[in-house]
Amino acid sequence: MTLQRIAADQPPLATIASIGDHVGQEVTLRGWLYNLRSSGKIAFPQLRDGTGIIQCVAFKKALGAEAFDVLTHLGQESSLVVVGEVRADDRAPGGYELKISRFHVIQDAKGYPIAPKEHGPAFLHDHRHLWVRSRRQQAILRLRHLSVQAIRHYFDSRGYVLFDSPIFTPNACEGTSTLFETEYFGRPAYLTQSGQLYQEAGAMAFGRTYCFGPTFRAEKSGTRRHLTEFWMVEPEIAFADLDDIMDIAEDFLVEIVAFVVDKGRRHLETLERDVSRLENIVKPFPRITYDEACAQLAGLGVPVEPEDDFGSPHETRLTQEYDRPVMVHRYPTAVKAFYMKEDPANPARVLGVDVLAPEGYGEIIGGGAREDDLDVLIRKIAEHRLPQEYFEWFLDLRRYGTVPHGGFGMGLERFVAWICGIPHIRETIPFPRTIDRLTP
């Protein structure tokens, strides 16, 4: 790697994240200029290397006038290799400082578009490929990564088998209004909105499975809670009823929130997130029926239309009453999907549950028990005016060894937005896609 080499006696490479291991030593760092302050004799360049940001100090006398002049005129995001001594310094952000003895400029970058000043969201999203270099966006995306690790670890460590659902699906079962369509060798194919039906095949094969991949909705409303392309995790469990699904969803959320808080504390601090709100996420979560929630909402002055689904205002208001996620179960049969199992105690209600995140974040999980009776499922398909032939493979799961089962789906970006305490989910994914954004 001759290009990054300053000299034959170059000190060992280090990263900013582990700079504390090198106090008192000379090291080599490679990265980009994040910021720079200087007076005539001393300069404080901030270097970022992707693992963190460190304040450096450079003295004109030590570097020589020419090199000092080069350094202090570098543009933001210039790429460089720096050699210097690591010093512990409580006054420095992060607690360490690098005293530069030599440096090598790879590129002096001029005119970096994202100056350390306020930009509008459209400008920043137009420059998303550069915006991801900022401290705040890095914190959000690292919390996304930690969330993914926590989610996969939860299922991997409990015997769930990863069973990727397909993206291409053959039928527009529930109408094409929110589906993306593509031509598939002369016939139409649609991009998946949910992997659930395929997970049911998985659960009957492996007992418990999950998928975790991108899903697609041609959402025509550009709200702060919708993306056209988002990642969803969907576990499915054989031999489970609604209570089991609520137990699992609760246990899952408690564990993954604790994991992300534990491993991501410094990123949450970067975002100035009130971590105590997340440390509050412990069992048990309140479990209330839809009918109880409606009565509560009426009392709060936000009534729900009889037998109607909740809207965003209802979810927001209801969750403001709780300091942890609330589980609303037994929704009206009329507003829910055909595969939801009816409540034997009241066929006007289904054994489904939505988990609403606190602080006004609203639904992050939806799931429940699936209809496992072949004849009832055939009737429900007819009642929903769906073509039975599209579902023959799905009905096979009830013909050959049906068992009670259920599962849920959680949208990754909604979860991350809640964890980060940010209002809009579009910052929780590297390259957001919305009704008015397909670039960069």
Added chain:
Amino acid sequence: MTLQRIAADQPPLATIASIGDHVGQEVTLRGWLYNLRSSGKIAFPQLRDGTGIIQCVAFKKALGAEAFDVLTHLGQESSLVVVGEVRADDRAPGGYELKISRFHVIQDAKGYPIAPKEHGPAFLHDHRHLWVRSRRQQAILRLRHLSVQAIRHYFDSRGYVLFDSPIFTPNACEGTSTLFETEYFGRPAYLTQSGQLYQEAGAMAFGRTYCFGPTFRAEKSGTRRHLTEFWMVEPEIAFADLDDIMDIAEDFLVEIVAFVVDKGRRHLETLERDVSRLENIVKPFPRITYDEACAQLAGLGVPVEPEDDFGSPHETRLTQEYDRPVMVHRYPTAVKAFYMKEDPANPARVLGVDVLAPEGYGEIIGGGAREDDLDVLIRKIAEHRLPQEYFEWFLDLRRYGTVPHGGFGMGLERFVAWICGIPHIRETIPFPRTIDRLTP
């Protein structure tokens, strides 16, 4: 869970995978009938519960004539709850046997389409939602899951940041012939063929990133090595040259193969895989140039057209000469993508590498150093007759802090097919999509 309850004094639930912890105890198992042999007085039902398969034994005298008759007439894949005593028995497959004392039938399934006889591949793929219950398909899909775990662990434990590339992309940069197109609110969008360009933005922000998601190619040839929808992992590393990329690809493959062999040995045995071939995958891998490989292939009687890319026959023949993956580097510039960095020693060659798996499996990894010079990259875009305006965001990565960098992509299904030692990659994904298959 009343439905699964046999009686108030039901013994504790167990799974077949951990049945060895319960020798001498009565347990409850829930699952499906995999197979059944019986004489007039004794029956040997095989039960599967998703975690494994166990041989049970049932005596007519102990169960009673009526219950024994029910049990011995159950159809394949009937769902049931079984109570019995666990016994260690070296003669039983798996080493344990369950002596049934009671059972409860959830559903007696009749006419399960996949009988224990030979079926053709089209029939099996038409019944993929049921076929995944078979021992062999379960072994393959569990090895897929282990592979995913190994891959993610490799990058997560080395400071790479997960940086999901988008699926929807705005431009058909390299022609539309193998792209799937969709209408995106009045304009065209294309499904990603590779997340690499976006990973380059990630590497400049985080130092090293990876993405791991579905990618799409409208492959018009229905070969055993192509799917239209497949999963690809793509790491990208700042401050890296071709030798670094080859080092990382080698280290990566050695670690993930060892992980899968270690954790998946019993699944490999189910597939009758020659595990010694995989235990052979150690450093160093042979590294040969394209020109050296061409000379070798000419000697083997499979000449390559001058300056042409390798075809499947070349890869197959070449890899038969080696007992571990072979790295072929420095391909002709003319056959490779515009973003590949030219070899300073010979502009007719690029600093790219393909890693070819042994035993005739061929290419599983492609990657190399990326062109990091703005002016050269602009020239290459023009030479490839690509519209520069589509790449302005990508060129920004060279305008603002460019550094030497590179990465690679590995197709998950090709890797899993090699690990499993199976000829066709369509069995390595739960629901394969090919030119002639979009269902179930």
